[in-house]
Amino acid sequence: MRVFAVAEIRLGELDPVSVELLNLANSVKGDGKSEAVVIGKDVGSFAEELAKYADVVWKIEDDSLENYNPELYADVLLQLFEKEKPDLILFPNSSRGAELAPLVASKLNAPIATDVVGVDVKDGIKVSRYIFQGKLMVDIMLKKAECYVLTVRQGVFKEGEETNGEIVDAGIKPKVTPRREFVGIIEPEVGEVDISQADIIVSVGRGIEDASNIELAEELAKLLGGVVAGSRPVIDNGWLPKDRQVGISGKTVKPKLYLALGISGAFQHVMGMKDSELIIAINKDPEAPIFGVAHYGVVGDLFEIVPVLIEKLQKIKG
Ligand SMILES: Cc1cc2nc3c(=O)[nH]c(=O)nc-3n(C[C@H](O)[C@H](O)[C@H](O)COP(=O)(O)OP(=O)(O)OC[C@H]3O[C@@H](n4cnc5c(N)ncnc54)[C@H](O)[C@@H]3O)c2cc1C
Structure with a gap:
């Protein structure tokens, strides 16, 4: 399987959940590949970090991608996915992932499951997630499709093997004019401890x-x-x-x-x-x-x- 993990850069730093997505990708890829996608203005150093955990890292760089914009980010991701045809796409279950994943899934006509804490790929894609405020855990079999989209709970897939992947410039630029523009970041009051x-x-x-x-x-x-x-x-x-x-x-x-x-x-x-x-x-x-x-x-x-x-x-x- 080709498993793509969409990395997240937050306040100029690679969010560790990006590596957790790759740990999951590596554990389910079989004889396929784990492939990270990193989007931004100048993402070389992030791509190098991700290459320690992915077989391939796709860089998508443009000045307009310096700050997160859902329309631009979804557009460049879709351009990449329509060309590369991933079997499985992983997003963090963050506010950003929760916005991008359904946008991407609906355009690719892919089944989506959110906030997953377990993935089994034996006969199709089966995911585990909590329901009723965490009272029950269910296994959900996703409808057979060419591509699946998941958002993954942070902190679950912390362990994994290191790899030594290659970095590829995807050569993709945004093609849409966004209706929203980035204004600024409001940092939470206390955020120094994760x-x-x-x-x-x-x-x-x-x-x-x-x-x-x-x-x-x-x-x-x-x-x-x-x-x-x-x-x-x-x-x-x-x-x-x-x-x-x-x-x-x-x-x-x-x-x-x-x-x-x-x-x-x-x-x-x-x-x-x-x-x-x-x-x-x-x-x-x-x-x-x-x-x-x-x-x-x-x-x-x-x-x-x-x-x-x-x-x-x-x-x-x-
Ligand atoms: C939709 C929903 C979501 C929720 N999400 C969360 C969540 O994310 N996280 C969360 O934590 N809760 C959550 N809760 C609340 C949860 O149900 C509990 O009410 C909460 O976890 C209880 O917190 P507590 O153990 O600190 O308090 P309590 O249940 O009041 O327990 C206090 C404990 O301290 C012990 N104790 C008291 N004094 C001492 C002492 N001097 N020395 C040693 N022990 C002492 C007591 O014996 C008691 O066991 C949620 C509830 C709902 C309905």
């Missing part, structure tokens, strides 16, 4: 009780070399910014260590962290559902346990 990429996460729940106690988690996270995240009530209360929320209406994370402090383990939260390599939960309720997914559980008061942990780590670190 919890979906963190190896160590200290996550706090309602059990942390108050914004002033977040400091305790921050201190522990600092000593462990990690970042602080939270459950939805913590974000709803304004104790942490929205981009730190773990769960179905927040981010999916897969760190090496997920330390859950005062989190009950509601399924909406668990869906976002259950694939972490090591989960340690501290909760004073022995019946808390979080212990069902934790590898290690400590039944106790986090306000007694965390200061001891901090003290021990400080001693170890000298």
Whole structure:
């Protein structure tokens, strides 16, 4: 299969989800190829990075493509896809991917599935995705077609092999005059921490009780070399910014260590962290559902346990 992955450049940086799409592409391509597409004004360095994970990287460059414009981006993608005839096209399940994927799928008359977390290509294309706010996972068999379009959930396909692909200038320029023009980027208030990429996460729940106690988690996270995240009530209360929320209406994370402090383990939260390599939960309720997914559980008061942990780590670190 020829599997195309549409890379995403955001604020001058290659979004790591682009590599995750290629990990998926490499795992399903069979004896075909994984092919990245990168669009922008001057994308040479991004193409080089992508070539470490793709068999082929298609560069589409033009001054008008410097900033994202759905009409221009869809136009150049369609020009490439109509020429190269991919079997499967992957977009990130980002706001941009959610806009481009249906545009492309409708023009190519391709079946589309969104926010997929699993792909099986044995007899056609079967995808796994969550429904009913993450309560159920379903497998969906897509109608047989020449080409399929998927948007892929971030943080799911983090592991993959490295390759050494070739970079090809697609020689494609936009042919349409867009009706929309780029005005500017409004950055979110706090965006310096991307919890979906963190190896160590200290996550706090309602059990942390108050914004002033977040400091305790921050201190522990600092000593462990990690970042602080939270459950939805913590974000709803304004104790942490929205981009730190773990769960179905927040981010999916897969760190090496997920330390859950005062989190009950509601399924909406668990869906976002259950694939972490090591989960340690501290909760004073022995019946808390979080212990069902934790590898290690400590039944106790986090306000007694965390200061001891901090003290021990400080001693170890000298
Ligand atoms: C549509 C929808 C989407 C949602 N999306 C998300 C989402 O993305 N992410 C998310 O997290 N939630 C989400 N929720 C909310 C979810 O259902 C739960 O309400 C939420 O996860 C509970 O958060 P919590 O565990 O912090 O709080 P609680 O359920 O109140 O649990 C607090 C826990 O802290 C423990 N505790 C209290 N004090 C201490 C202490 N001193 N020491 C140790 N333990 C202590 C308690 O025993 C308890 O288990 C969503 C809900 C809906 C309806």
